[in-house]
Amino acid sequence: MFSPRPFRRARPLFFAAPVRLGPASGRQPGLSLLEVILALTILAFSCAYLAQSMQLATRNALSAQRLTHAELVAESVMNQIIAGVIPAQPVTWTTYYDAGGQTDWMYQLQSVATEVEGMVGLQVAVQQLDPGSGLVQSQFDLLANRWIIDPALGLDTPPEESEEGEQSATAGGSVSSTSGSTAAATGGGTAGGSGIGGGAIGGGGIGGGGAPGGGGGRGAGAGGRGGGPGGGAAGGGGGRGGAGAGAGGGGRGGAAGGRGGAGGGPGGVGG
Structure with a gap:
């Protein structure tokens, strides 16, 4: 038997449900697990690179400071050799002393051949003692070479004045002074005096x-x-x-002639 369907009233259009344009699921969009892992990996590599760069910069700064100190020590040793404080002879590793006393630096002096006659080649090696390993014979922090005049020739020593030269110079000065005084006395008088x-x-x-x-x-x-x-x-x-x-x-014992007349002096004849 056929039964009629109940009549339903249609809803107006302005009461219709809104249409969803997004995905069918109700979850909010976000980063996937792969993206998070990739970002963390990049961050880890960046931190490792920055740490390595800082370590390298610190090592280079300490190395530069040590090299600068080694240059100062080598230059000081060279200046002492030129001044004659340290003999220009080969020596093994010796402790370096500065104004404050003993230091942790060592130096070694060796002679090298030169191509110029009368010159001596010096080679100074300096090394800073390591508190852990101590002195290492085959290592050095800086090696400096320099040529100096052979001290055996005596060319860098100023000539000394002999005593005979000083005495002769003193005697010559005395004779010159005496001769000048005699010439002034015998040559003629000055204004107001007689010679x-x-x-x-x-x-x-x-x-x-x-x-x-x-x-x-x-x-x-x-x-x-x-x-x-x-x-x-x-x-x-x-x-x-x-x-x-x-x-x-006129004077005594002689004759004197005056202007416009003649007069006789005492004991003389007037004319």
Whole structure:
């Protein structure tokens, strides 16, 4: 028997359920396990690389510091050899001493052949002692080579002045000073004084002529005010035993002629 179906009222369109555009499941989308494992692997490799880089940088910094110290030690040893503090002879590993005393550095000095005559080649090897292993004979931190003048030739030693040279130089200086003093005394007088052999301005010389404004010399007089023994000066009296010229009186024992007249001096004849 046929029974009619119940009548259902249709829903309006604006009450329809929303359409889901995503996947049918209700879970939210996220990273898969493979992606997480890959990311962790990349992070681990990056951390390992950074750690290795830091370790390498630290090792290189310590090596550079040690090499710099080795250069300073080698340079100091070379300077001491040149100055003569350390003999320029081969030595085995020896402790290096600085201003503070003994250090943990050792140096070794060897001679090497050179191509130039009169030069000596030196080779300095330095090594820092390892607290764990100590000194290793076959290893070194730095090796420096340098050529110096052979100390046996004595070319780098300044010449010393001998005592004979000093004495001769002193004697020569004394003779020169004496000769200069004698020449000044016998050559002529200066202004205001007198010298042997010639008169100067202001005074007469022995055996020479007088100077203007001063006395006549012994034996001859010229142009002075007041004559000396043996000669007269112009403008003054005549000397003993000689003749005076110019305005004035005659000297004793001689004749004197005056300007505009004649006058006799004591003990003389006037003319």
